Amino acid sequence: xxxxxxxxxxxxxxxxxxxxxxxxxxxxAFTFGLMAVGGGLPPLMAVFISLSNxxxxxxxxxxxxxxxxxxxxxxxxxxxxxxxxxxLMSLSLSQKIDPKITLWQRLIxxxxxxxxxFSVASMEKEKLSYSxxxxxxxxxIFGWSFGTALGAFTSSALPESLGNxxxxxxxxxxxxxxxxxxxxxxxxxxxxxISVAINLALKYIPFFSFISSGFGIIISTILGAGxxxxxxxxxxxxxxxxxxx
Amino acid sequence: xxxxxxxxxxxxxxxxxRVLPIAVFRKxxxxxxxxxxxxxxxxxxxxxxxxxxxxxxxxxxxTAVCGTAVALILAYREKSLFxxxxxxxxxxxVTGLVL
Numbered sequence: 001x002x003x004x005x006x007x008x009x010x011x012x013x014x015x016x017x018x019x020x021x022x023x024x025x026x027x028x029a030f031t032f033g034l035m036a037v038g039g040g041l042p043p044l045m046a047v048f049i050s051l052s053n054x055x056x057x058x059x060x061x062x063x064x065x066x067x068x069x070x071x072x073x074x075x076x077x078x079x080x081x082x083x084x085x086x087x088l089m090s091l092s093l094s095q096k097i098d099p100k101i102t103l104w105q106r107l108i109x110x111x112x113x114x115x116x117x118f119s120v121a122s123m124e125k126e127k128l129s130y131s132x133x134x135x136x137x138x139x140x141i142f143g144w145s146f147g148t149a150l151g152a153f154t155s156s157a158l159p160e161s162l163g164n165x166x167x168x169x170x171x172x173x174x175x176x177x178x179x180x181x182x183x184x185x186x187x188x189x190x191x192x193x194i195s196v197a198i199n200l201a202l203k204y205i206p207f208f209s210f211i212s213s214g215f216g217i218i219i220s221t222i223l224g225a226g227x228x229x230x231x232x233x234x235x236x237x238x239x240x241x242x243x244x245x
Numbered sequence: 246x247x248x249x250x251x252x253x254x255x256x257x258x259x260x261x262x263r264v265l266p267i268a269v270f271r272k273x274x275x276x277x278x279x280x281x282x283x284x285x286x287x288x289x290x291x292x293x294x295x296x297x298x299x300x301x302x303x304x305x306x307x308t309a310v311c312g313t314a315v316a317l318i319l320a321y322r323e324k325s326l327f328x329x330x331x332x333x334x335x336x337x338x339v340t341g342l343v344l
Contacts, residue, residue, distance in 0.1 A: 020325050020326050020327060021326065023325075023326070023327040024325075024326030024327045024330055027327075027330055027331065027334060028330070041248060045248055045249070045252070048249075048252060049252050049255070052252060052253070052255075052256035053252070053255055053256050053259050054259070055259050057294060058255065058259055059255060059259070062251070062252075062255040065251075066247075066248050066251045066252070069247075072250065072251060072254055075251045075254060075255060076254045076255070076257075076258050079254075079255045079258050079259060080258035080259075080262070083258060083259045083262050083263075084262055085262075085286075085290050086259070086262040086263045087262040087263075087265065087266050088283065088286045088290075089263075089286065089287065090262065090263050090264065090265065090266040090267040091266035091267075091270060091283060092283035092284070092286060093267055094266055094267045094269075094270040095270075095280070095283065097267070103268055106264065106267050106268045107264055107268060110260075110263045110264035110267050110268065111260060111263065111264070113263045113267075115287065115290065115291060115294075116326070118287060119287045119291075122284070122287060161338060161341050161342065162338055164303050164304045164305075164308075164337070164341065165303060165308075165312075165334045165335070165337040165338035165341060166334055167302040167303050167304075167337075168299065168302045168303055168309060168312045168313075168316075168330075168333045168334060168337050169330045169333065169334050170302070170330075171294075171295050171298065171299035171302055171313070171316070171333070172312070172316040172326075172329045172330035172331075172332070172333035172334070173326045173329065173330050174291045174294055174295040175295060175299075175313070175316040175317060175320045175329060175333075176316070176319070176320045176324065176325065176326045176328075176329035176330065177287075177291055177326065178288055178291045178292055178295070178320075179317060179320035179321055180320065180321075180323045181288065182288070183321060187285070188285070188288050191285045191288050191289050191292075192288050192289065192291075192292035193292070194289075195288070195289035195290075195292040195293045196292045196293060196295075196296040198293070199292075199293040199296065199297070200296070200297055203297065216293070217290065217293045217294060220289065220292075220293035221286060221289040221290045221293055222289075224285070224288075224289035224292070224293070225282045225283075225285040225286045225288075225289040226282055228281065228282075228285040228289070229278050229279075229281035229282035229284075229285060230278065232281070233277045233278065233281045234277065234280060234281035234284050234285075
């Protein structure tokens with residue numbers, strides 16, 4: 001098989017892997033479109049936010065602050081803190097991608113790293129090629145912007161009760177990602193539980209009330225994954241674990 | 246103009262953490278601890294992002310608890326992201342009508 005054919009195959013394979021994410025993003029982005037336009041932003045601005053940010057929690061929080069008229073510093077800091085977790089994901093992916101991928105290519109596909117594309121990419125067993133990554137992120141980028149446009153332009157037509165119900169969509173997706181591996185791998189289950197327990201403690205114990213929820217997630221993640229790595233180190237030769245991850 | 250500048254700032258602080266590590270780190274990490282840590286990160290992040298915030302994701306925590314339960318059951322049966330999200334939305338919608 002020649003190189004061009006391999007590239008096309010990788011792209012198509014990546015695109016197929018990204019399709020469930022595309023479908024999962026539409027209701028979430030729809031919610032975002034509703035929320036942003038409901039808060040007074042023009043529909044095109046809502047679509048522009050999704051297209052340029054391509055993230056959930058960070059852009060939800062940032063948009064909320066814009067609607068409230070917050071300062072640039074507050075908006076940038078809050079969004080940054082929520083997005084620091086991408087550094088961990090990007091670092092993790094840097095270990096999985098084909099080392100021959102150029103700097104420019106890294107700068108391009110890096111834009112498409114989200115919680116979901118990262119999760120799917122990290123479960124691949126082969127080294128990740130540039131074409132695979134482009135294929136993987138193409139669908140989700142489209143789904144996120146398209147869903148936002150749908151929500152933004154139909155916001156006035158929707159009954160309020162259905163709008164309220166959409167708020168759970170994002171979390172439903174997160175649950176769909178973490179439950180199956182937790183079922184198969186005890187370490188993964190324990191790590192999820194530890195991370196959630198720490199997050200709950202930081203949120204509800206008054207002593208920790210100075211920690212913002214964005215930082216709380218960062219601390220929970222580092223402790224949860226850190227304790228997991230110390231207690232249940234992941235072994236290269238242990239392929240059953242690898243399949244589950 | 247204010248919103249436009251704010252969105253560009255948001256885009257910048259979202260893009261930088263995504264690309265800096267992948268652009269800078271070229272060597273393979275040898276440490277088993279760091280490798281394990283990075284493998285476990287997505288599960289830890291998604292767990293902390295979901296709980297307890299999911300309970301406040303609708304305007305009524307009872308509908309949210311029902312939606313969470315349905316999402317957990319569907320996910321346990323290994324349904325797709327879309328089905329799990331849709332099941333949670335419909336559950337919240339229907340319980341919202343009843344309550």
